[in-house]
Structures are given as C-alpha cells and as structure tokens.
Amino acid sequence: CYILVLYFFFLLVCQRLTFSCLTTGPKGMPHWSKQYPFCGGSFQSPIDFYRDIIQFTSSLKPIEVMNYNLSSTVLYTLSNNGHSVKMSLPSSMYLNGLPYRYSATQLHLHWGNKYSSKGSEHTINGKRFAAELHILHFNSERYPSELIAMDKSDGLAALGVLIEIGAFNPAFENIVKYLQNVKYRGQQFPIPGFDIEELLPPRLDEFYRYEGSVTTPPCYTSVIWTVFRNTVKISREQLLTLQTSMYYTQKDEPAPLEMMDNYRHTQEPGDRIVFITFRQGIVLSLILAGALGALVVIAIVCFVLQRNRAKKQTAEIKGIIYKSTPSKDEENPKI
Numbered sequence: 106c107y108i109l110v111l112y113f114f115f116l117l118v119c120q121r122l123t124f125s126c127l128t129t130g131p132k133g134m135p136h137w138s139k140q141y142p143f144c145g146g147s148f149q150s151p152i153d154f155y156r157d158i159i160q161f162t163s164s165l166k167p168i169e170v171m172n173y174n175l176s177s178t179v180l181y182t183l184s185n186n187g188h189s190v191k192m193s194l195p196s197s198m199y200l201n202g203l204p205y206r207y208s209a210t211q212l213h214l215h216w217g218n219k220y221s222s223k224g225s226e227h228t229i230n231g232k233r234f235a236a237e238l239h240i241l242h243f244n245s246e247r248y249p250s251e252l253i254a255m256d257k258s259d260g261l262a263a264l265g266v267l268i269e270i271g272a273f274n275p276a277f278e279n280i281v282k283y284l285q286n287v288k289y290r291g292q293q294f295p296i297p298g299f300d301i302e303e304l305l306p307p308r309l310d311e312f313y314r315y316e317g318s319v320t321t322p323p324c325y326t327s328v329i330w331t332v333f334r335n336t337v338k339i340s341r342e343q344l345l346t347l348q349t350s351m352y353y354t355q356k357d358e359p360a361p362l363e364m365m366d367n368y369r370h371t372q373e374p375g376d377r378i379v380f381i382t383f384r385q386g387i388v389l390s391l392i393l394a395g396a397l398g399a400l401v402v403i404a405i406v407c408f409v410l411q412r413n414r415a416k417k418q419t420a421e422i423k424g425i426i427y428k429s430t431p432s433k434d435e436e437n438p439k440i
C-alpha cells in the first residue's frame with residue numbers, strides 16, 4: 106500500500122509539472138486593428154507555445170550570432186519610442202542559420218508592472234514570464250533597409266529571450282542603468298557598445314520557431330520568430346527599474362502615463378505549427394508518467410498475488426494443524 110501511495114504521489118507531481126493551466130492573455134489592444142488592419146488579421150504575434158501546436162524537428166540549424174560583440178568605444182542610441190526602450194544596432198551584426206542573412210536593426214524590451222512580474226509577450230503553456238527581450242533583424246540579402254523589408258513576408262527575423270527574476274545581470278545593466286536618461290517619449294541617449302550576445306541564454310540551438318508578426322502596429326506579418334527555450338535572469342531590482350523608470354508620454358505632457366504592461370496579449374495560432382529543436386519536457390513527462398503507471402499496475406498485481414498466496418498459506422497451515430492434532434480417540438485407541 107505504501108508503494109502504491111508513493112507511486113500515485115509521483116504521478117500527481119508529474120502531472121502538475123507537465124500540464125500547467127492554460128491562461129488567457131491580459132487586457133487586449135483591440136483598437137489597433139481599426140487603424141492597422143493587419144493587427145486584426147491572422148499570423149499575428151505573440152502566441153502561446155502550447156503542446157497542441159508544437160512539433161519537434163531536427164532539420165532547423167542553430168542560430169549563430171555574428172559580430173554581436175560591440176566595441177565599447179562606439180556609441181549607440183538608446184531611445185524611448187513610446188512603446189519601449191530601444192537600442193539601435195549596427196547592420197554589421199547579423200544572424201546565420203536562417204534561409205537568408207538577417208542584419209540587426211534594434212533591440213527592445215517588454216515588461217509588466219511593479220505589482221506583477223508578468224510581462225513577457227510569448228508564453229509557454231500559458232505561463233507568462235517576467236519580461237522579454239526582442240532583437241530585430243531585417244533580410245539584408247534581399248532588401249536594402251528595414252523600412253523596405255518590414256512589410257515583406259520574409260522581411261524580418263526576431264530573436265525572443267524570455268526573462269525571469271534571479272541574480273543580478275551585468276549585461277542587462279548596460280541598458281538598465283541608462284533608463285533614467287530616456288524617461289519620456291522621444292528622448293534619446295548615447296550609450297557605449299557591449300557584447301549583445303551576453304543578453305542571450307547559453308544554448309542558441311534550442312528554440313521555438315514560427316512565422317508571425319511585429320507585435321506593435323502596423324503588425325506586419327513579416328517576422329520569422331526564434332524564441333529561445335532557455336530563459337535569462339535579471340535581478341528583482343533591475344526588473345523594478347525597468348517597470349518604473351519610463352513614460353509613454355512626452356516630458357511636457359500634463360498627464361504623464363507610466364510605461365508598464367507594454368506587452369501584447371497572445372494571438373490565435375490558427376493552423377500554424379511551432380517547430381521546436383529540442384525534446385520537450387512534456388514528452389519526457391508523459392513517458393515517465395506512462396512508466397510510473399505501468400509500475401502501479403505491476404505493484405497492484407504483486408499486491409493481489411501476495412495477498413492470495415498469504416490466504417492460501419493460512420488455509421494450508423489451518424489444514425496442517427487440523428490434520429496433525431490427534432484426537433483423544435487416537436491418543437487412547439480402543440482395543
């Protein structure tokens with residue numbers, strides 16, 4: 106019985122780890138589609154990566170980031186574009202591992218608010234992470250600029266990095282420490298270059314890949330998304346600075362509006378498939394659950410067999426006792 110209870114406990118833990126609740130996104134942005142029809146259409150981003158739309162593939166190449174280590178002697182523009190904090194990137198930075206060469210244009214972040222550490226755009230099985238970094242690239246093999254490429258079906262490629270709360274992150278500090286200089290919409294500030302690769306998780310060969318859109322208007326469906334499986338960590342203080350430093354509004358506006366919850370809610374996947382380059386924990390958990398289930402059945406069978414054997418033995422002992430106890434007549438046989 107103890108074995109059974111133990112197995113059921115393991116099963117429950119397994120289920121708990123495997124099937125997190127599917128939750129819907131936060132408040133939407135329905136007014137976008139009135140002015141920008143693409144925002145109300147299909148192939149939109151972000152989406153929730155849930156098991157029904159995920160498919161493993163071994164045919165995708167790992168992402169390789171080229172010239173990501175920017176010199177600290179060169180300055181790059183940090184700005185508040187009214188949606189996020191944005192850092193301009195040189196087109197000398199590019200990606201390998203996609204059908205074309207994609208050159209970098211900018212990076213920016215999405216986050217929640219000081220009361221909620223849930224601000225990522227993409228979610229995994231309904232789980233929203235603390236924040237999300239996007240590094241945007243354009244197809245420099247086919248188009249001369251981001252502006253020309255942005256509405257083409259193969260025009261853009263974005264890297265997505267899911268961010269969780271953890272240890273202080275020195276790479277992210279290269280941006281976070283300058284947020285005070287771009288508090289208001291339209292403000293810009295020059296910051297020194299740093300190794301952009303240090304903003305990424307260690308394994309660039311494990312990711313979710315799908316075709317989607319830019320997550321702000323005009324929501325063009327032109328993005329090959331690569332969202333890394335592994336997260337990066339920033340400290341609670343760094344996240345709080347991100348959540349509380351900036352405004353959607355310009356400096357002289359009478360009613361300042363804090364920049365918070367600047368993430369778009371998840372969109373319908375339609376009949377899209379999200380390809381993954383790694384074996385899912387779900388699959389392993391299901392295999393584990395199956396194996397544990399088999400063990401439970403074996404344990405039950407063993408238990409029943411053992412009980413039957415015990416009953417049989419008890420019956421045999423009773424029989425032996427009955428047979429071996431001589432009667433008074435046998436002890437004193439009549440002659």
Ligand SMILES: [Zn+2]
Binds near residue numbers: 213214215239320
């Ligand atoms: Zn973004």
